[in-house]
Amino acid sequence: MNWPSVGVVIPTRNRPELVRRSIAAVRAQRYPGELKVVVVYDQTEPDYLLASTDGVPVLVLTNWRAPGLAGARNTGLLALDTELMAFCDDDDQWLPDKLRRQVAALLAEPEAEFATCAIEVEYEGRCTARLAGRPRVTVDDLARSRMAMLHSSSFLIRREALDPERVGLVAEDAPGSQNEDWDLLLRAARRVPIVHLDEPLVRVLWGRTSHYAYEYATKISSLRWMMQRHPEISGCRPGAARVYGQLACWSAASGNRGAAWRYTREAVRANWREPRAAIALAAMTGAVKVENVLSALHKRGRGI
DSSP states (O other), X not given: OOOOOEEEEEEESSOHHHHHHHHXXXXXXXXXXXXXXXXXXXXXXXXXXXXXXXXSOEEEEEOOSSSSHHHHHHHHHHHOOOSEEEEOOTTEEEOTTHHHHHHHHHHTSTTOOEEEEEEEEEETTEEEEEOXXXXXXXXXXXXXXXXXXXXXXXXXXXXXXXXXXTTOSOOTTSGGGOSHHHHHHHHHHHHSOEEEXXXXXXEEEOSTTSTTTTOXXXXXXXXXXXXXXXXXXXXXXXXXXXXXXXXXXXXXXXXXXXXXXXXXXXXXXXXXXXXHHHHHHHHHTTSSOHHHHHHHHHTTTOOO
C-alpha cells in the first residue's frame, strides 16, 4: 500500500507537560508513511527545544494568524505540504494505531475528504468510550447533535479539501475559537459524508485543564454564531432544542436569568423533551448548580 504523507498540527498554550505527552504519542504512531508534526504556540512564548529532525520531525512555530485556537490550527495547516492533515490538541493523546487505521479507512473511500474516529474521555482518572454507532456522518446527523465523539483530535483531512472552494480552513471568526470544530465538520459533511472509524483511538482529557471550561459568555456567543452560520441546526427541531437548552444552561450559570428563561422557552417549543431545559430550570431555582451537573456528566464521558 502506498501510504500518503501526513502532517499533524498541535496548537498549544501554557501547557508544557501536556504538549510533550501529545507530541510523544504522535511520534510513537505505528504508521508506515511519512509523518510530520507542527507545534504552534498561541499567545505564549514558543519552546524551540521541542523542535527535532530525528525520526518524526517536529517543527515549532508561533501563531501568525488570528489569536486563538482557530488561527493556530490554520498556521500549522499552511506550514505543511503533506497529502493529509490531522489535528491533535495539546492535552490529548493518540493511541499507537490511530493514524494507520484511520488513513486506511479514508483511503477506502476515494470520494471522501474528511475522516474521524471515536474517542475515550478521561476525567478524574476514569476513561469512558464515546462511540457514534455508524460508519458515516452526514450533515443531518451533525445538525441534530454536535456528536462529541467526533473530536477535533480525531480529524483527518485531505489537503485539497482545504481549498476555499471546498471545505476551506478553520473559521477564525468563531467567538473565542469555540465550536470551530463543529463548524468545520458541518462544512465538510455538506460536501461528502464524513468517514468515521467507530473505535476509540484518541484519549481526550476533560476537566479544568480546558481553556474554555467555564467561559460561559464565550460559550453563548459561539453557539449563537453557529445558529446564524448553519441554518441546518435551526431547521432541525431536536438540534435547535439542544442548542437552546445549552444556551439556557450557560445563561443560568452566568446569572442571566432573563436570557435563561428565554432560551428555555425556545428549547421546550422546539422539543418539549429536551433535558437541558430541565437542567436550566433547576439551576434558575437554585436546586442545582450547572457546574455540579457538568461534573457529574463528565464522569460518564458526557457534557451538557
